[in-house]
Structures are given as structure tokens and as C-alpha cells.
Amino acid sequence: MDDLGNMSTCRMHDLMHDLVDSMGGEKIMRSSDSICLENISLTTCHLAITGDRNDGSREDYYGDHEPGNPCKVRTLICLKNLSNKELKQICRNFLRLRVLVIIEGSNSECNASSLDASLILSSVHKLKHLRYLGLGGSGGEKIPNSVATLVNMQVLKLVDFWRLKELPRDIKTLVNLKHLELDSEYVVLNHVPKGIGELKFLQTLSTFVVGKTVGAGLDELKGLNALSGKLTIEGLAHANTPREGVYVLKEKLYLQSLVLDWGRDCDRDVDGVTLLSTRDEGMLEMLWPHSNLKSLMIRGGGVYQGAKLPNWLSGLTSLVEFSLIDCKRFEYLPQLHQMFSLIKLTIQNCPLLKGIKEEDDNWPRFHCLSSLCIKGCPMLTRLPTFPTLEGELQLDNVSLAPFARTIKMKMRRALIHPLSNLTKLALSDMDDDLESLSHHDFKNCLISIQDLTIEQCGRGVKLPGSLCSSIYLIDIALFRCKMVEYLPPLHELPSLKMLTIADCPNLKGCWWKKQQATEEDWPHFLRLSYLSIRCCPKLTRIPLFPTLEGGLLLEKTSGQALVRTMKMKRTALVAPLSKLKEMIIAGIDDLESLPEEGICNLTSLQEFVIWECPRLASLPPAMRHLTSLPSLRVNDCEKLTERCKEEDWPNISHIPYILLNYKELQNLGTEVFLFSSAIYYAIQSLLTKLSFFPPSCMDRRATMIEAARCYALPLL
Template identity: 30%
Template sequence: MLINLWIAQGFIKPADKNGCLEDIANDYFMELLWRSFFQEAQTDELGDIDKCKMHDFMHDLAIEVSGSSFTTFDSENKPFDESKTHHVAIGDHIDSLSAVTMLFSKASMSLTEETLIAIFSSLKLLRTLDLHCTGIDVVPGSVSKSKHLRYLDLSGNSKIKKLPDSITRLQNLHTLRLRFCKQLEELPRDIKKFINLRHLEIDGCDCLTCMPRGLGQLTNLMTLSVFVVNSGGGGAGNSGGLDELNGLNSLREKLEIRGLVHGKDVASGYKAVNLKDKQHIHTLELKWTYKMGETEVDDEMQLEGLKPHSNLKKLSLEKFRGVRFPNNWLLSLTNLVSVRLESCKKLTYLPSLSQLTSLNSLTLMELDDLEYIEDSNMVSSSSSTPIAYFPSLKEMQFNRCPKLKGWCRRMDSLAKMMVTWMEDYPLLPSFPLLSKLTFEDCPMLTSIPTFPHLERLHLFSASWKPLQQTMMMNVASSPTPLSELKSLALTTIKDLRSLPEEGLRNLISIQYLSIDCCYRLETLFRGIQHLTALQTLGLLYCDELDLGKEDDWMQEQGLKSLHTLTIEGLPKLVSLPEGLRSLTSLQYLSINSCKRLETLSRGIKHLIALQTLKLRCCDELDLGKDDHWMQGKGLRASTL
């Protein structure tokens, strides 16, 4: 956005006719960043800078140098020199600003159609106009009077349904931002008249049903965040097909193609997209539509026509109907950093994703037929050290994969396939950099590799067995599995009855533990005393868990770092264990919806660090003498 504003104001000059303004501006930005004009740069997962701040001193200096050329004009109607003012941020009032070239409106303020007409009629020298989130529902035809306009931002105005045809007279327009104009139904029909348009941002315009014919003639276009394929609905007469993308080889950054269809005759249309020549696109999202009752077609061969350039870094496929990927389609994308596969219901076989050595994020969602991640052997009984597997992977997420059993299968005989079990091979492949892992609704999962550097793990509606196996493993390498785990959330684990003491010894780094809706959990056992780094513990809706019988481990003084304890929905809890007194660092205690809780333990009076005590929906609780003690500590409890 910043770079496009510089270009709109004419600050960037090409060194020659073939010079790319965006590249020159980016070089300027990096130079300023290196010189600390900009600071605290933050990057996205692809390494691109998406946030930064200006050094305070440089900001003050810029304000001083700009003098009267920049002003904020609001309801106080401050006087200013109209002949010198070129950059204005408006508040609630607009007057004569004929010399202004850059105008920013305060986000969330509401602009009427009359105000917009006044802007376009009066500010004929405007180059930059930012009207995002200003409650606009109609863009007046007089917008065409701002003939010098190069940058127009209408993002976040969710009531706009259509842009006036006259807007295409803005032949100097360089950037048009329409992000999250959620009711926008169509783009201008004569869009080809935007001969200088380089950036068209339409993320979040969910009501668009097609793209206008002639879009492909905008050969200078560098940003086209979304392309909507017409599936035969409204606007068919003026809509362009996938071939509109054929010559747009200057496109950069992200491209989402939405509305792809399943069928036998779509391969030629897919090929017309010419993705293989779009070397500057780093993020590609391909989304198919699926209509109930349509003929099932294997999309494998059709996908071949949508093969992207090998420079691609981020890939997302949604509702792809192939059983497998075409040969080498995915593995040829050697620069991939992120892969997301969602609602690919028929996908049964994945290529060997571990060969994507740059991959750091993998998300698999709603893959109904997938049983294994790898289809080949991924262990070696002869190796003396674990195999490095997914060498760059940092984050992995599996959601609603109902048939997922494990990580690989190997050929045991020509007729029999079997899972590789952990106990058969003590040296399983490890994920050397994986730090975040989520399993959600994967009930058939029986085995997982080791994660020596895992920091965050969430198990939701899955089996306890594979995690228990990992916790109990003793491998020759260091660190041991889960020894660097800092956060563990267990939700709706139906076969969890207890936490193994021996396994908990390995969790030496864990700081956050949440056990939620594990209805068969009966005991935490003494092993929890080994969690000496634990700071936050949540025990919620575990029907069989009775903390009143867990006195032994609490008296061991192991939870010396615990400062937050949440207890909720434990129907068997009648009294708190006396060992609670050992939690000398506890600052926050919340007890909610424990219907049978009758009394707090005497040990609670010894919680010298306690600052907050919350008691809610504990119908049988009688505070009795504890009420006087609580008042003395300045604590308040609600038993509603």
C-alpha cells in the first residue's frame, strides 16, 4: 500500500522506459529500512514485510518539513493555506480544497452521496483518494471528474453493489482497492479502458459472480487478488472466461481462482490460464465449486492444465475431486513454503511431501478418504539415528480427516498393506523444526512420528494412544520426544483415563496444560508433580475426575510455578484437596459449575500469592468461615 501511494503521488521515477516503478519503490523502502527511517519491520510467513513503523524522530521531522503542505481538516475548521496544501486528512467537514492532490478520510466516518459529489467536483487535481470504511453505499458518476486520480481506495464499504460505468474514464488510475466490499456484484463492464491500471484488489468481494470481458487486455496489471469463474449464472453475456488470464503474466503476489468446475471438457480452459508463465505469483489458491447431483469426475488430468510456475511459495486447493495429483505436479514446486488442502473429498494418495524441503506449513482439512500421509516406507531399521523428515516444517494442522490412521504404509507383501508401528522401529523419522501441531477430528489415528522440538500441541476428538506412545518413548537421540513442549491442549479425548506418570516426566518444559471434555478421565496421577515449569492448568468438564482424591501429588510441591488454575464442570468434586496449600505461586483460581462442591479446603488459606478467586455456579458451596478470610485478603467471590 505504501509503495503504491508513493507511485500515485509521482515520487517514484523510472531510470529508463522499461523500469518497474514498484521495484524501484521497493528498493527505496529497503534503503530507508536499512537506514532506520523505518523500524520494527514484521514479515509474513513468506518473508515479505507487511508491517513497520516510522522512527519517532523521522516522523516529527517529516511533519516539520512538510509544513503547510499537509493538514488535518476537521469540524474545528482550522485555517490553512489552500494554495500550499496538497495532502489532507479530513474529519467531519469538507470545504474548498481545490489544490489538494491527496485526500484521506477518517475511517468509520460516514460520507453522504452529496459529500462525495462535492469531493469529485471540487478536487479535480486529486491523485490519491482514500475512502475506505466510510459507509458509502453509492459511488456517484461524478467520480470521472477526478481525471488525475491514480489511487482510489473504497475498501470496507460493504453496501456498494455496483460502480458507475463512468469510473472507467479514470484512465490514469493505477490502483483500485475494493477489498471487502461484500455486496459488490460486478466490476465495470468497460474495465479494459483502465489502460494504466496495475493493481486491482478485490479480496472479500464474495458476491462477485464473474469477471468482465476485456480484463485480459490490462497487460500492465500486477495485482489481481481474485478471479471469479462464471459458472453459468448472471452476467454471462459480458463475462470473461479463464482465457482472460492468459496474457496477464506480470501478475504478482497472490492469485485466487474461484468457481472452477468439475467436468470432462474443462481441461482446455484450465490450460488457457497459462499459470506456468506467471513466475511472479507467490500465492495461488484454486477453489472448485461442487453442486449436489453433478456427475462425479476425476479432476486429476484436468489439474495438469493449472500447473503453476516453480517459483510458487504458497498453494491452497479447495474441493479438488482427484484421487491423487498428476505425476510430479506438486513435487515440482520445490520452493513451496505452505500447502493447504481442504475439502478434497476423494483425495486418497499424497505425493511424498517430505521432498518439499522448504515447506514450513502443512494444513490438511476434510480429506475424507485419506488414510496415510506417506505411501512409502519412511523408516530405516539399519540407521543408527532418526531420519530427518520434513526438514523445514514448523507448523502442521489436520482437521476432520476421519480415515487418517498414521503417517505411512509400506508394502509387507504384494497383497497386504500394513501400518508401520512405533514399537517395531525405535528410530522413527523426526521433524527437526516442527513447533506447532494440531489434530482435530481424526478418530482413527493410531501412530505418529516423533517431534523433538514441538512446542504447541492440540489434540481434539482424536485417540489418546498415539500421543501416549510418543510420551512413553525412550529414543537414543536428544532431546527426547516432547521435552520442549510448552503448550498441550487435550479436548474430547474419549479414551483418556489417566496421565502416565512415566510419560509426564518427559514434559519438562510445559507451561500450559488444558484438559477439556475428557469424560472418562479418572485421575491425573502423581506424574503431574513433574511438571515443574507448568504455569497454567485448566481442568474442564471431566465427568469422572475427582480432585478431592488427588491429594498425594499436590503435596509433593512439584507445581511450584503454577500461577493460574481453572476448574470447571467437575460433577464429582465435593471438596478441594488439602494439598492445594503447596501451590505457593498460585495467583488466580477459578471454580465454575461444580454443582456438588461443598467446601473449600483449609489449605486454600495458605495460598499466599492468591490475588483473584472466582466462584460461580457452585450450588452447594458454603463459604462459612472462609468468607471472613476472603475479605481479609481483599478477595471477592460470586456464587451465582
């Protein structure tokens, strides 16, 4: 199910699949190899080809039959690479086709014969009975106008047509078309052809683009009342305002999701802001959708000049998701808290937005809101409280007043506490009062947080006690907090598995009691699996991390914590870092040697990278114990590189793949080994780590990309 409650995928049980397959008999035929027309039974109606052949018979794949052959195939699904000749033969011999699906294969040996979507589109007009056409591949910028002659066409689905700019000029002749599916995320059409409003049966139209000078106008949407699913209207900055009283979307009962996009980089008269404001607000009023709408996004693109939201917004009682993006002149929000179905709210890049017009003594609240994202709204302080959030809360360059007001509020029922079900919290670009949160002990609030991200905080990081002792907190990330010197006692978090710290130049370490400063009592993380520290040169006082088993990345920071961890005494159950799979150390200026006893424990290590460590002079003899280590890379370490070639060579000569200063010193494995040991572990580890990161956390992604560079550079 998707976010709007629609079924997106379904799975057939194996027994049901076998039953359908057995009942189909000769009517259904599947092949993983090339076949000729002579091998197709006269009773075969549905044909699927999933294989690929590269021998000499490939050019005679469909034979050379004249039109009118007895083939009765109605459905052809081809999941393989085809040559241009084969594409022509499909349109020549399968004249009775109702369904044609051709998706480009992934066999790298067949790149020369990959799908030419432009060719099939220019030839498909011969298949007069075609109802369904699905193509996957890189087509041209235009869909040939000859496609418009297929008057029986009901579904046209084009996948990965990222170069597509224009639809068929005479698209209005496709009077039976019900679904026009394009990759709206990648396709950027210039305009939608005139006459599209005559397609009365059209149910799916992913994008309606208003051109600057040509194409259909908004009035043509008036007759497309069968539209359902999602509709994106782009280029509204070029559109003419519909006639007064003409609401082009109001009768579309089945439309669930609507995106109103004014476009970007449009040439508009800056001097006529008042006139443009009236025009844009009037345009928005005429785009009044039906009250059944579940998702609405208004994207101003920086060119929308309206100063208020439409009056009809509060009447969308079924609205589940609402997004307001790049509307630079908005100042106040309507009564969004009166939308009792609203679950997800996103507000981005509205610099003048202040909030709602309500008094503090009667502050309203969202009733069902589960996810809230506010970015680039520095003046937004007056927002309804949101105690029921249970998904994700993102606050970026916005006042913390609504957040603080929410966690201070008193709930009517004693068993429910504000934000007690919130699982993800991301605070970014907070310069005002993040530190003030620590002055209150919000008991039973924020107790379910699993993922915490703090970015670009102007002051210290002092969080509520309930958050610092959370038993559910798994992932913590701290980015670009230049004033922070000490962190809370993170080692007391029992479930913490991932810790990422980057670009904190004044950070010295984590706080703990002074009597624990001795080496014997040095605290350590209990379950930490991944640790990434970048650009923190003063960070020396950090709990030890013997339980790491996924990956360790230390870059431009102190190596004291690593040395202390490697020198830890072996426990009865496990040795420190004995489960670690990847270790990357880069730019560690104070690292002079690696402990002998610590190296012996790295028995699970699969990737060992040392980068720009000028004082590191040698690798200890204990490296000989790492018999399962497949790869060692040492780059930009002048002293160590020379020793690895001479004195230290006996310590590392058993490692199959060795790279010194970007040059292979030894490669005892085959190409298969290189793939499995280097690329496989790189991809596997990166995907594992990235799966924990929300898209907004670009620094953590950058950390992993830097790690990928260490993996991939010698393979380029």
C-alpha cells in the first residue's frame, strides 16, 4: 500500500501461478531462448520471451513471413535485447497484437542491439489492433505522430524516456486512450498538444505542461473528468487564467494527488509584482479541486507572487498530505489544524511565512499529524502544536518555538505524552534556542526516538534527559556544529548502533565523570556497529568502541580513541574489534603506530585502507595473523609506503590484493576475486549504511561516498 492507501504491488501465490499456468495450455507460451514463427502453435495467444541469444540465428528470430501469416498471438512480452531487424519483424508478422511490451534487457554483451525505442514507435502504426503499448528504453525527444493513428490504443506506457520533450501532435485522435503513463520524475515535456481535452476516457495523465507559446491551455482540463491517481500541472507561470467561474479541476472526483507547479527560471516582470500577485492568486482559486483530494503540493518555484493560500484549501476535508514549497511571499497559513485527516505536512523555502493568526492562550493543535518537515522558514514561529507525531520531524532553519511549545503542552489523558511516539528527529541550522531545551526535563517525551540528526547548531548540544537515556535510540548524527565542545554521555545509550560526527572543529569529546578518566575505567559503547568521524581534529575524549562489526571511518581526527580501543583487554567472550569488517583511517596526524595486540584481533577484516597518515611509519608483524584479509590499500603515506615495499613486506605479502600509492604492488587473485572482494564489499557496506540515512542527511552520504572513493579509485 502507498501513503494514500492504494495498493501499489501484489504478489501471486506459487500454487495459484502453477494453476493458471496449467490451465493456459498451449494458449500461453514462455521461452528463455530465441524461437521462430514456425515453432509457435496456431492456438498460442500469449507469448513471453525472457532470454537472449548471441549466435548467428539471432537475425532470423521471427522468420521472414509475409503479412497475413496464421500467427494469432495477441500478447507479446519481450524482456530481452532486440536488434533493429527484429523490431521491424515484430511489426510485420504480429499484426493481430493487442498487447506489446518490450523492455530493454540488462545483458552487457548486447549493448549494440539494445532497444531502439524510436524505431519501434515509428513502426508500431502497422499494428492497428494494438490496445496496450509498453516500452522501456531510451527513446528520442519526440513520439512520432504516426502513433496517433492507433485509434484502438488504450494504454501507452513509456519508461526511462528521459529525453522525451513532445507528445504526438494529433494525440486527440486517440479517442480510446485511458492511460498515458510517463516517468514524470525524469521527463520534462515542453508542452501538452492541443486537443488533449477531447480524450474523454483518459484516466491517467501524469503531467500536464502548459507551454510558453504553443500547446494546450488550462481550459482543456475541464473535460477530462475521468482523471484519477496523480496529476502534475507544470508551467502555470505561462498559463492564462481560466474564465471567471470556470473551475477546471472541481469535477474530477477520482483525482487523489495534485501538484501545482509554477515552474522555475521564468521571465516575469519584477516591477509588476502587484499585478502578478493578483493574477497568481486568481489562478490558484480557479484550480479548485474536488474535496476527495488526498494529496496536494503547491510549488511556487520562486516565481509565484501570491501572498496567500486559496480559500478552498480548508474545505479539503479528506486531505492527507499537504506540501508548500518555494512560495516566497506567503505570510500566513490557513486553518490547517481543522483538516482532521492531515497526516503529513511539508513546508519549504517560505522566508516570509510567520504561521497562523491565533492567540497563545487558545493555541490550536494538529489532531492526526504523523510527519512534519519545515525547512527554510526562519520567521515561522506561530504553528499549531503537533503532539501526535509518530513518524519524522524535520526542522531546518526555523525557530524552535513550535517544537518547545509542543513538548511543554499538557495532554488531557495522563497516559499520552507529547511526541512520545516520535521515531525520527532532525534539527538543522538552529542558532537560537536549541540549548534551552536542556533546561527542562520533559519526562516521558521523546522516549521513542530511534534516529537523531543535529546539523549546523550554533550553540552547544544539550538535550533533554529523556532523550539522552532513551532505550530506543539507534542512530545519531552530528554535522557542522562549530561551537560544540562536548557531547552528552552517548555511551549510556543501550541501543546505539550508528554514530556519525562530521565537521565539528571544536569538539573535544563526550562528557563523563572525572573518576572514569583512567584507562581502566574508560567508558565504551555497548552495541555500536558503525562509527564515522570526519574533520574533528580536537576529538580525543570519546568512549571506546570494541563492538564495531560493520565499518569504522576516521578522517582528519585524533587517533587516540582507536589506539585505546585496540589496546583494550580481551574479554572472555570477544576481543575488541574482532568483528570489524571495514576500517578506513585517513588524515590522522597523531597516529605513529598500530598496537601489535590490537592488530591480532582484526580477524574479520575484509577491507583495510590507510590514507594520508604522515607519522605512521610501519605495519606491525601481527599483520601476518590476518590470513583472511583480501585487500590492503595504503596511499599518500610516505614513510609507510617505503617500508611496505621493503622491511614490512614479509608482514603483508600474504594479502592477495595490495595497492600502494594508487599502484598495484601485488594482485594474486583473478578478476573474479577482485569483483567479490573489492566491489562486492564496497557495494554491500555502502547500501547497508545508506539504508539507515534519510535523504536530507547529505553529510552522512558524503562520508560514504568518500569511503567509496577509497574502494573504487584503484579499479578505475
